[in-house]
Amino acid sequence: MSSSDLSNFEEKTKFNFIWSINYVFTIVGFIMTVFTYLIDDSFFIFYLIVLFINFFGLFALKYFKIYKVIAHILYFSVTIIMALAIFTVPESLHLQESLWMVVIVLSAFFTLGNLTGIFYLIVNTVFFVIYYNVTFPGTAYLSLTIKPEALIVLSIEFGISMFLIGYIMYRFGLINKHARDAANSAYEELKEEKRIVEYQNTEKTVLLQEIHHRVKNNMQVIVSLLRLQSGEIKSEEARQSFEEAITRILTMSLIHQKMYEKESLINLDVKDYLNTLVNNLINTGLIDKEIDFNVESTLSFVSSTTIVPLGLIISELVSNSMKHAFKHSGKITLQVSPADEEYFNMIYADDGKWKGGSSNTFGTQLIEIFVDQLEGEFRREIKDEGTFYYFKLKNLEKDE
Structure with a gap:
């Protein structure tokens, strides 16, 4: 009534x-x-x-x-x-x-x-x-x-x-x-309406988690196919390109894994995701180097819209550092903190010595594309203690 x-x-x-x-x-x-x-x-x-x-x-x-x-x-x-x-x-x-x-x-x-x-x-x-x-x-x-x-x-x-x-x-x-x-x-x-809404919310959450799970599994299938294909490639350069593509797919696969592992699908725990991502990138076995890493984050959550380009940016940074900055060992640090209501800051650094000409690679071009997607900006500085990237990125709304 x-x-x-x-x-x-x-x-x-x-x-x-x-x-x-x-x-x-x-x-x-x-x-x-x-x-x-x-x-x-x-x-x-x-x-x-x-x-x-x-x-x-x-x-x-x-x-x-x-x-x-x-x-x-x-x-x-x-x-x-x-x-x-x-x-x-x-x-x-x-x-x-x-x-x-x-x-x-x-x-x-x-x-x-x-x-x-x-x-x-x-x-x-x-x-x-x-x-x-x-x-x-x-x-x-x-x-x-x-x-x-x-x-x-x-x-x-x-x-x-x-x-x-x-x-x-x-x-x-x-x-x-x-x-x-x-x-x-x-x-x-x-x-009664609350009960219906809670039931529908639970049903949708389970459905979305299942979708994320299946997407992650499908990406794993794609990775397996690419690895089988790369085994038949004679060119080392082409094989390396295949491995880079696999790494990018695994980065996106990890996002879907994190999405179906958590109860809330709105935001992701930044520190947990970044720690897992960097650890997976370092321990892929593609490059046999001893790399230490440290992730610090005072930004509690980012939207699911933001996490994909952010993860791909970090994937390219870590891959580039491992290929171009370190001979046998090195250290990577990653710091994420809020800037204002919409934006957050990210500082990525390695203590290696980059090879000449490596700043204009395909990976760097991808970083620029993903930064644009997040309506942000970045700069790269080379110092005595290593190479630093300074980012200011937007935490996009879920449906933006």
Whole structure:
């Protein structure tokens, strides 16, 4: 059940309440007007005014449906009439007016809100404080002189006012019950939707993990085929090109492996992935050299869109270092850290001595392509302690 359904129910209940209370006031007003006229009671004129006001209220409600305006008119009019009756008819005890005060205050709270209810509470309280402290002390003798007809009027008014108080509380309880039912229904719907979403999310996660697993296996098949093919190649240069291609495929295969090994497929743990990648590149067995490496990262996660070109950049850097910078041994360091909300910095360094002309290889051209994909930039510096690459790369959004 939606909040609009509850709102419509509440408005309909309030409209019906104003209609009912007007209808009851009209009937009671008519009876009391006739009765007080016949017994020549002082309250005749007040009942007559109330009767006309309620006739007007029923007419307006039927044709214009403006229950809030009618409620304001009704409450204000009854309050004023009650005050006039209290202070202009001193020959009555005016005990029944206190019940009408309760009816007006409860009705105002119920149909027009807290501020209006508080207003009528204060106004009616002031009226009766004045009455009980100024007028009432001089009316003690009336209890001995009340006519039987007046007692009938008091009895009717008391019964009707008590009925209306109960009716107000009944309507209020009805709205509360409806609200509780709506809240419980909405809670159950949300719980069911949550269960469905969690199930679908788990299902999609498992499916994506399976896809990554199969892609990784397919890449392994491709690697195996390339290695079989490379065994038939006589040219050392061509065989080396095959091995470089295999290394690049293995780099992408590792990404898919990491994706299906983790529960969340949105981001990858950078340090874990880079450590595994560099270790795999160094221990491929293609180049027999003793290489130490150190990976440091304060960047917790990168998107799955970013990790592919990033991994290929590092793959080319490590491959180039192993081929062109080290004779027998060396050290590679890799540092990754956030730059701002969108970009991160990466410093790659080796302590080897690069061979001349190696800075413009096909691998270097690939690095430039992948850097462009990450909307970044880089520079290469050769120092006494080794060769350094400084990158500033963008952590792309998942679907960018």
